[in-house]
Structures are given as structure tokens and as C-alpha cells.
Amino acid sequence: MNIAVRSDETNLIDTNGLSRSELMAILERARFYEDQNGLVPPRYLGRFVANLFFEPSTRTRFSFEVAEKRLGLEVLNVSEDTSSTVKGETLADTLKTLAAIGVEVAVIRHSQSGIAEEMAKQNNGVRLVNAGDGHNAHPTQALLDLYTLHKHFGDLNGLRVAIIGDLRHSRVARSNLWSLTTMGAEVVFSGPETMRAPDLEEHAPYLPIDEAIAQADAVMMLRVQLERHREQLFTTAEAYHQHYGLTLERFARMQDHAVILHPGPVNRDVELADELVEHPRSKVFEQMKNGVWVRMAVLERVLEGGKRG
Amino acid sequence: MNIAVRSDETNLIDTNGLSRSELMAILERARFYEDQNGLVPPRYLGRFVANLFFEPSTRTRFSFEVAEKRLGLEVLNVSEDTSSTVKGETLADTLKTLAAIGVEVAVIRHSQSGIAEEMAKQNNGVRLVNAGDGHNAHPTQALLDLYTLHKHFGDLNGLRVAIIGDLRHSRVARSNLWSLTTMGAEVVFSGPETMRAPDLEEHAPYLPIDEAIAQADAVMMLRVQLERHREQLFTTAEAYHQHYGLTLERFARMQDHAVILHPGPVNRDVELADELVEHPRSKVFEQMKNGVWVRMAVLERVLEGGKRG
Amino acid sequence: MNIAVRSDETNLIDTNGLSRSELMAILERARFYEDQNGLVPPRYLGRFVANLFFEPSTRTRFSFEVAEKRLGLEVLNVSEDTSSTVKGETLADTLKTLAAIGVEVAVIRHSQSGIAEEMAKQNNGVRLVNAGDGHNAHPTQALLDLYTLHKHFGDLNGLRVAIIGDLRHSRVARSNLWSLTTMGAEVVFSGPETMRAPDLEEHAPYLPIDEAIAQADAVMMLRVQLERHREQLFTTAEAYHQHYGLTLERFARMQDHAVILHPGPVNRDVELADELVEHPRSKVFEQMKNGVWVRMAVLERVLEGGKRG
Incomplete structure (x- = not known):
């Protein structure tokens, strides 16, 4: 890279x-x-x-x-x-x-x-x-994410952003890493072991998902290419949701002020619980x-x- | 419905x-x-x-x-x-x-x-x-049909409109039924037995094609999805034309003032005899x-x- | 024709x-x-x-x-x-x-x-x-070729234009023949024997490629439909280039004032040597x-x- x-x-x-x-x-x-x-x-x-x-x-x-x-x-x-x-x-x-x-x-x-x-x-x-x-x-995606976070939080210095999902194939994770760290935010990564990206982990730590979510000011869930990975990597979309998705249980353990981002289109009940997509603390449609x-x-x-x- | x-x-x-x-x-x-x-x-x-x-x-x-x-x-x-x-x-x-x-x-x-x-x-x-x-x-199709008939006939009260063809699969027939009857027109249906639509016949009578055509002020021929039905429902496009199309013979038995409508695109010599598509009493291109x-x-x-x- | x-x-x-x-x-x-x-x-x-x-x-x-x-x-x-x-x-x-x-x-x-x-x-x-x-x-292609030549040479009377390549399948060759000859230019054709077009040769001579190129004021190379002809007509794109393409060697034998045209998109190193596509004497992008x-x-x-x- x-x-x-x-x-x-x-x-x-x-x-x-x-x-x-x-x-x-x-x-x-x-x-x-x-x-x-x-x-x-x-x-x-x-x-x-x-x-x-x-x-x-x-x-x-x-x-x-x-x-x-x-x-x-x-x-x-x-x-x-x-x-x-x-x-x-x-x-x-x-x-x-x-x-x-x-x-x-x-x-x-x-x-x-x-x-x-x-x-x-x-x-x-x-x-x-x-x-x-x-x-x-995917620089314009990273810039609109940055704009969304900056509008919500103001100064991004020290803001903790957890980027979670298929890191290996994610242009969104890569471009966000550069812009967020330039602005002084602290990025952590999480997601399936099989989707980790060594090149990204040179720049920001990889954490277990529950740890990443608990400490984040913003949780950015990455889109899963269901059509590509379903067979090889996990048995069902439901299993992905339970292990690596933002379930209602994980959402309850987020900090009260923390917000949700997703580049879209969302696989509902895979990356995000359906109820969270349009939750007041979700930025999904504001990002668009x-x-x-x-x-x-x-x-x-x-x-x-x-x-x- | x-x-x-x-x-x-x-x-x-x-x-x-x-x-x-x-x-x-x-x-x-x-x-x-x-x-x-x-x-x-x-x-x-x-x-x-x-x-x-x-x-x-x-x-x-x-x-x-x-x-x-x-x-x-x-x-x-x-x-x-x-x-x-x-x-x-x-x-x-x-x-x-x-x-x-x-x-x-x-x-x-x-x-x-x-x-x-x-x-x-x-x-x-x-x-x-x-x-x-x-x-x-297909409401805008029905509205343009209504506009075409209203422009030609003025008041639509009592106007007799025969809608003929594949009623079962026709969104055009359905939307026209509602708007024409609201305006006081009298709709009758005709077409192949295998393409009848019970839900529509609750609202307007089904007649044999020659009867439907003879009494109509406007004959609206529906498009046949040739690519879908040819094999199952009739042997050839020519057979459809003879049995359910507006042939020159049937046209001759229409009332002198009656007009022809078709939502297009026309299968020439299937729903309409080729010579009728641009006949002075055809509204096909005026509809468009x-x-x-x-x-x-x-x-x-x-x-x-x-x-x- | x-x-x-x-x-x-x-x-x-x-x-x-x-x-x-x-x-x-x-x-x-x-x-x-x-x-x-x-x-x-x-x-x-x-x-x-x-x-x-x-x-x-x-x-x-x-x-x-x-x-x-x-x-x-x-x-x-x-x-x-x-x-x-x-x-x-x-x-x-x-x-x-x-x-x-x-x-x-x-x-x-x-x-x-x-x-x-x-x-x-x-x-x-x-x-x-x-x-x-x-x-x-392809009349607008011929007209833009004519415009390009007219802008470069002024009066086209007596200008010698060699049109080279797959003549049989070329609408560009046909339309250029008519407009160039109407303006007084002298067209010659060349290309593979298997791609000759008898109808065109009623109007302008067919020459061996090196002869056609040597005497031309403008060399118009035609696009080869590689996807269509590769198997049947010649073994490789390289072989086509050597036999019927404008190689650097053939370019060196062109008249010093002669220019290169191609309707695009160019198969580089097939019709034209890669180095010639943007050569100062190439009109390829000016044509566009x-x-x-x-x-x-x-x-x-x-x-x-x-x-x-």
C-alpha cells in the first residue's frame, strides 16, 4: 500500500x-x-x-x-x-x-x-x-464521513472511531484511516479474523469487536459483500450479524453519545440491526x-x- | 385486487x-x-x-x-x-x-x-x-387514454369502450377500468378465454369479441406479450390475430365513428392489422x-x- | 453499393x-x-x-x-x-x-x-x-476526417490518401471514399487480401501496402475488429501489425509531410505502432x-x- x-x-x-x-x-x-x-x-x-x-x-x-x-x-x-x-x-x-x-x-x-x-x-x-x-x-466516502463526524462532534482531535467489518476488501476503511488520523482522530479496527488487513494494522490497532465498540465515539460498520463471501467465510448472514454485526445488544453497550456510521447500502440485520439503520444515533442517511x-x-x-x- | x-x-x-x-x-x-x-x-x-x-x-x-x-x-x-x-x-x-x-x-x-x-x-x-x-x-397510460378519448368525444358519459386482449396480465386494462368508469364510460372486456381476469369481470362484463367490437365507440386493443405466451396459449401470431385481433374484417364491422386505441408498442398484424395502426381512426401515435x-x-x-x- | x-x-x-x-x-x-x-x-x-x-x-x-x-x-x-x-x-x-x-x-x-x-x-x-x-x-467520421485533412492541407485537390486495413467491413472506408473523391482527393486502398472489398475497388485502386504508404500524403489506418477476425484471418495481432500495420519501419518510409489518421479506438501495436498514436504527425486525438x-x-x-x- x-x-x-x-x-x-x-x-x-x-x-x-x-x-x-x-x-x-x-x-x-x-x-x-x-x-x-x-x-x-x-x-x-x-x-x-x-x-x-x-x-x-x-x-x-x-x-x-x-x-x-x-x-x-x-x-x-x-x-x-x-x-x-x-x-x-x-x-x-x-x-x-x-x-x-x-x-x-x-x-x-x-x-x-x-x-x-x-x-x-x-x-x-x-x-x-x-x-x-x-x-x-474511496476518498469522497471518507470525506463525507469526515464531514458528518466533524459536523456532529466539532474538533476531531482524540475522537475514537471504530471501523468494523471486512477490512481486507474495504476501500472505505483505507481512505477513512488516512483522513481521520490526519485530523487527529484515533482509529481502531475490528471484524472477522479472516478479513483482517495487515497493511492497515501497521497504522491502527485491531481489537476484539466488543472492546472496539465499547470505547468508540463513532462506530463505522463496513458493508459485507454478501454475494462474495457468504459461502467461504461464515455460514449465514445471521451468523455474521451475531459475531461481527452491530446487534441491539452491542448497541446497548456503546457509549451514550456514540454514533453509528455505514457507507451504505446497508444489509439490514447483517452489519446493522434493522432497528438501528434509522435510529436517532445513526448517521446513515445523513451521510448520504x-x-x-x-x-x-x-x-x-x-x-x-x-x-x- | x-x-x-x-x-x-x-x-x-x-x-x-x-x-x-x-x-x-x-x-x-x-x-x-x-x-x-x-x-x-x-x-x-x-x-x-x-x-x-x-x-x-x-x-x-x-x-x-x-x-x-x-x-x-x-x-x-x-x-x-x-x-x-x-x-x-x-x-x-x-x-x-x-x-x-x-x-x-x-x-x-x-x-x-x-x-x-x-x-x-x-x-x-x-x-x-x-x-x-x-x-x-399503469395510471399515466390510463390517463393519456382518457385524455385522448376526452379530446375526441368530449363528455365521456355513456361512452362504450371495449378493452380487448390479455386481460389477466394487463395493468393497462386495470387502470383504464377505474378511470373510465369514474368518468361515466361503460367498459366491456373481451379476449382469449385463457387470458380472462375474474377480478376485472366483477366490474364490467366480458363479451365475445365480435359483439364487443360491434357496439363500441372506442376499441382498445391490449398488447400481447408474444415472448411470454406464444407457445402455451395459441399456435401462432397469425392465429391470435384471426381470433382476437382487430382484423380488417372486424374493423369494417365497427361503428363508423368508433376509434382505435393501443398502448403500444403494437405487434403489427397481431393485435392490429398493419394497415390500421396509422389509420385515420387510429389514435395510436396521438396517444403517445x-x-x-x-x-x-x-x-x-x-x-x-x-x-x- | x-x-x-x-x-x-x-x-x-x-x-x-x-x-x-x-x-x-x-x-x-x-x-x-x-x-x-x-x-x-x-x-x-x-x-x-x-x-x-x-x-x-x-x-x-x-x-x-x-x-x-x-x-x-x-x-x-x-x-x-x-x-x-x-x-x-x-x-x-x-x-x-x-x-x-x-x-x-x-x-x-x-x-x-x-x-x-x-x-x-x-x-x-x-x-x-x-x-x-x-x-x-459512417458519414460524421468521414466528415471529421475531411475537416482534419482540410485544416492541415488546405485544398484537397490531388491529395493522395491511403486507406488501409479491413476494407470489407469498414463503413469508415466507404464514407471517406465518397467525401474525399468529391473534394478531388485521390484515394488508394490497401490491407489484407482476405479483407479486400470489390465494391470499393470499382472507385479507387488497391495497392500493396508499402507502395500505398510511400506515395501517400495521408495514411488512414482502419480499426481491426480483433474480436471478430483474429482466429480466421491471421494468427496474432503481432502478425497483423507486421504485415498490415503502420510499423515504425513503414512510418520511416512515409513522405516527410505525410500525416497519420485513425478513426479510433486504436489497437496499439496492431494498426499503429504504439509510439505513433501520439506522434506529432498523428492526427488521432485531433480527429476526436x-x-x-x-x-x-x-x-x-x-x-x-x-x-x-
Whole structure:
């Protein structure tokens, strides 16, 4: 895991290159957009962004698309089925094509870890926002989580965040680790033994789940790829819930002020007890709402980036 | 079949909860939009609608999309292949997500009968327009049929409408039954014995096809799902046409003033003789044109609904 | 091959019906749009175009979509998976439906040769732009190639253009032949023996590849459908490159002023040596850029066509 990758001003590849002041600047702009309820003059009229989602996603693509349209951007959408990738064109050439036809920003979701960084290094003429690459990074998710926590707790220094679940395959865990620790929060990990991630445990401790939950100010449950792991790793979704989920019993042992996060979509009664998804102390749908403000801030940052460079 | 479901002011689930005055209000607004040829000031700029089509459709989705854009709405489109439903997310959570990111209306087409009503009862934070759910309801189709008949005949009181075809699987027949009878029209049904629908025959008589056609002021032919039924129910499309289609011979026995309707897409020479699809007394393409005006009226009703509530 | 087909003023079906003055008019309008960098007042606000792509394409669809949106058009997109064609609706009825709901122009890509012409002859109520039909025609590609050559060379009279590759299956070769010869250029063909096209060789000579390249002012390499032909026609992509590709060796034997074209997407090291794709004498990405200006000009022509008729 290369943690030296920077999200320079014209790309957002991961959170690990963002300084505390850069993170704060994004949170402030997101707050500005939330204060306006997104109803801002469409400042980027006649400028083009392309959403390249090579993995299925409604939630993240729609969140980006709302953010883009609120900024006045013209939006092109492609999903894998209809893309030239079926003709063997490389992603790099697709990006050069987009640049040639006038697209300024590409938002990319792709199953291959590291592809967003690889594309950014090639400088294919279009600015990039990583919307999730394999197990590697999902920076706008981490930023909206950060925004949600910052709005709730204020100063994040010393805040204890437990990230629980399939660590090995989680781009959400990785990107959150970088941004949370940069802001001074204390991250701990938990989840199934078979899903531990040695690379992450170099940066934050792994604890038994009940210990992790008991001491946390915020419990972030990761989505389980049920369709991938059910057979191999545990017998049933119910068994996962009992062993590694936020059950009502575990929720009762959380600190009274502690909140619940989940990147969505939730497998109800797997990662979270059904009753907790919309509990007053759950941030699940507020996270989604905040995603629009954060993505507006990120798109603005990428579009304005490099002007003073 | 529950006919007590209401389309309250903020959702349109079926025609069966709409009073005569509500139906007339929709027809009047549709007429207004037709009179302007759809060229109205885009009053809903910066507001978002999502089209969730979980069954294939070009015609209905495009008709909605034109209506939405003429009203100035920002449009998000999803089809099943790229949606999070492949990850097991429930439709309810998808709707809550849409609400969270700022979508006000969702237009839903889904194969499951009753799902639109079920979603509306849950009140997931987004207003709903049912664009066809299983065999249950297709209210905007019924409303555009009503608009087409009202424009042609004026007062619908006593108008005799024959609805002919695969009644059992037809959401179009169901929604038309409710709106036509509310307006005072007299509905009769016909079609293959194997496709009769006992629930509908509680409300209107079933007649032999030649009798139904001879006495009708309007003959509404239903689409046959050729791909589903061909093997089991009749030997060939030609046989269906001869027994249950509007052949040239049957057309000759229609009343001179009677008109032809079909929700489209037409299987030419199956439900309708090819020559009749664009016959002067066919309303097939006028129905499609009217669909835009009616959907503008429906979207306006749903968006404006509840303001006085 | 019927070369009498005309692209009349309200459709663009192929280049073979366009006179020299019509071609020049399109090039001039494209130049106007390029001079404005596409930032023109959106003159077609509230008017609708539909992109019907029944074959996979990112490049061409996005190029059209950018052109359409720069002109202010409202855009509807359909790809085959979600279209009513799966329900057996004919393309003609789809076009009539589009006309009924207010769509003025349909941009069509389809695997069936001649379908665009067939649809145009039927006059289904919507103006047509052929974005590629089977092996037959791809007029906007030929026009952007013409624009690229005209911008580079000025007068095209006597310009020698070598078109090389899979001639038999190439709509790009066909449409370029008509427009280039109308402008006075001299076309020669080359490529594998098994991919020769007798119909094209009635209009321009077939030469051995090294001879064709040595005498050319412009070398246009055609895309190989690797997925289709690899097994039957040659053993490996490397073998194709050596025998029929623009290798570095062949490039060294080109005239010093000669340029390289390719419609994209390039199979690197198959049609073109990887190093040549972005060589200063390669026009590959400039072609894509020019595609937007040319498509703006074509859409304008089709939308304005017939006004004086």
C-alpha cells in the first residue's frame, strides 16, 4: 500500500495526500453548499464532466450527478456495458478521448485497485476524481464521513472511531484511516479474523469487536459483500450479524453519545440491526445527504485546482 | 385486487383513488400543456426527479423524460443493470437514498404488482409516480387514454369502450377500468378465454369479441406479450390475430365513428392489422403524443401536492 | 453499393449524396464552432434529440452528446439493452414514437447495413443522423476526417490518401471514399487480401501496402475488429501489425509531410505502432476533437434543413 500518493489540486485520488488544512478547506466548502441547500448559481455552465462507473452503483453515481448538476456542469454517463472497453480500448485512451472532446473532469469507479492513481500519473488531459478503485481508496466516502463526524462532534482531535467489518476488501476503511488520523482522530479496527488487513494494522490497532465498540465515539460498520463471501467465510448472514454485526445488544453497550456510521447500502440485520439503520444515533442517511455537499466541494476543488500553480 | 388505494396528492399510484374532479383537473392541465406545445417556462429548475425503470421501456421512459425536461426538472436515470439492486439493496432504501440526496420525485416501473403502493405507504421521503407495476396498474397510460378519448368525444358519459386482449396480465386494462368508469364510460372486456381476469369481470362484463367490437365507440386493443405466451396459449401470431385481433374484417364491422386505441408498442398484424395502426381512426401515435402532456400534468400535481395539506 | 443515396437537407445518411459545396458548407460551420471553442449561445434550447446506439460506443456517443449539449439541445439516450427493441418493436415504430413525443432528430448507430437509409426513405417524422450502420456508412467520421485533412492541407485537390486495413467491413472506408473523391482527393486502398472489398475497388485502386504508404500524403489506418477476425484471418495481432500495420519501419518510409489518421479506438501495436498514436504527425486525438465541431455543424444542418424547401 503506497501511502505517499498525493491528491494534488487537480485530481482527487485518495485522502492520504491531503493535509489537515486541505481537509478543512473541503469541509468548509461542503458546509457552504449545505448552508445554501445546494441552491447555488450554476457556475460551471457549459463545462463537461463524465461519470465512468465500471462497477454497479446507484447511490454514488446519483450523488455525484446531483452535485455536478447543482454546479451547472453538463454530465455524460457511461456504464461498463455500453463502453468501448468491450472493444479493448484502454482506460487511458478513453480519458484522452474525453479530454479531446472537451470533458474536464472524469469521475471513475473501477474494480482495479490503484487504477485511479495510475491514470493520474499518466496525465491524460482530464482531471480525475476517484469514486472507488478496487480495495484501495474511496476518498469522497471518507470525506463525507469526515464531514458528518466533524459536523456532529466539532474538533476531531482524540475522537475514537471504530471501523468494523471486512477490512481486507474495504476501500472505505483505507481512505477513512488516512483522513481521520490526519485530523487527529484515533482509529481502531475490528471484524472477522479472516478479513483482517495487515497493511492497515501497521497504522491502527485491531481489537476484539466488543472492546472496539465499547470505547468508540463513532462506530463505522463496513458493508459485507454478501454475494462474495457468504459461502467461504461464515455460514449465514445471521451468523455474521451475531459475531461481527452491530446487534441491539452491542448497541446497548456503546457509549451514550456514540454514533453509528455505514457507507451504505446497508444489509439490514447483517452489519446493522434493522432497528438501528434509522435510529436517532445513526448517521446513515445523513451521510448520504452530506455526500452531495462534499462532492460539490471536491468537484470545485478539482476544477479550480492548478490555477495558481 | 384492492381498489381502495388512493393516489393522494403527493403520489400517483393508480387511477382508482382519483375522483371525477381530480381526473378532470389532470385533463385540463394536460390540455394547457398541449396548447402551449409543451413550451412552458421551466418552473422546476434545480429540482430533481429520478426515473427508476426496472423493466425495459423506451417509450414510457422517454415520454416521462421529455415531460420532466419540459418542466425544467433535472433528470436522473437508472435501469436495472446498473442499479444497486444487484447488491441486494431494497427499493425502499433506494428511495430513502434518493430523498437524502435531494430527489423529490421517483418515477418507478417494476415487475412486481403492488410495489408502488407498498412504497407509497412506507413514505420513504420521495414522491412517487407509478409507471407500471407488474399486472397491477399503469395510471399515466390510463390517463393519456382518457385524455385522448376526452379530446375526441368530449363528455365521456355513456361512452362504450371495449378493452380487448390479455386481460389477466394487463395493468393497462386495470387502470383504464377505474378511470373510465369514474368518468361515466361503460367498459366491456373481451379476449382469449385463457387470458380472462375474474377480478376485472366483477366490474364490467366480458363479451365475445365480435359483439364487443360491434357496439363500441372506442376499441382498445391490449398488447400481447408474444415472448411470454406464444407457445402455451395459441399456435401462432397469425392465429391470435384471426381470433382476437382487430382484423380488417372486424374493423369494417365497427361503428363508423368508433376509434382505435393501443398502448403500444403494437405487434403489427397481431393485435392490429398493419394497415390500421396509422389509420385515420387510429389514435395510436396521438396517444403517445398526449402522453407527454398528461405526464407533465401528473408531475406538476405530485410536485405541487400537499402544499395546502 | 448504392451510391445514389442522398443526404438531403433534413437527414445525414452518408457522404455520397453531398456535393462539394455542401461539404464545404459543413467544414465552414465546423470551423466556426471550433473558432468559438464550442462556446456558442445554446440556440436549440427546449428541443430534443435522441441518441439510439444499438452497438457499443463511448467515443462517438459522447462526441455527439457534447455537440448536442453545446447547441442547447435536450438529449435522450438509449442503448440496446434497455430499449423496446427487446420487445420486438421495429425501429420504424420507435422513430414514430420519438416523433410523437417531440423528438426532432435521432442519431442512430446500428449493426444493420442500410438501415439508416431505409428509415430515412420511410420518413418516420424524425430527422436522422447516421452514426454508423453495419459495414455501410459512417458519414460524421468521414466528415471529421475531411475537416482534419482540410485544416492541415488546405485544398484537397490531388491529395493522395491511403486507406488501409479491413476494407470489407469498414463503413469508415466507404464514407471517406465518397467525401474525399468529391473534394478531388485521390484515394488508394490497401490491407489484407482476405479483407479486400470489390465494391470499393470499382472507385479507387488497391495497392500493396508499402507502395500505398510511400506515395501517400495521408495514411488512414482502419480499426481491426480483433474480436471478430483474429482466429480466421491471421494468427496474432503481432502478425497483423507486421504485415498490415503502420510499423515504425513503414512510418520511416512515409513522405516527410505525410500525416497519420485513425478513426479510433486504436489497437496499439496492431494498426499503429504504439509510439505513433501520439506522434506529432498523428492526427488521432485531433480527429476526436474535430468530431465535436463537425457534429455541431451536422446537427445544425439537419435541424435547419428544409426551411427553404
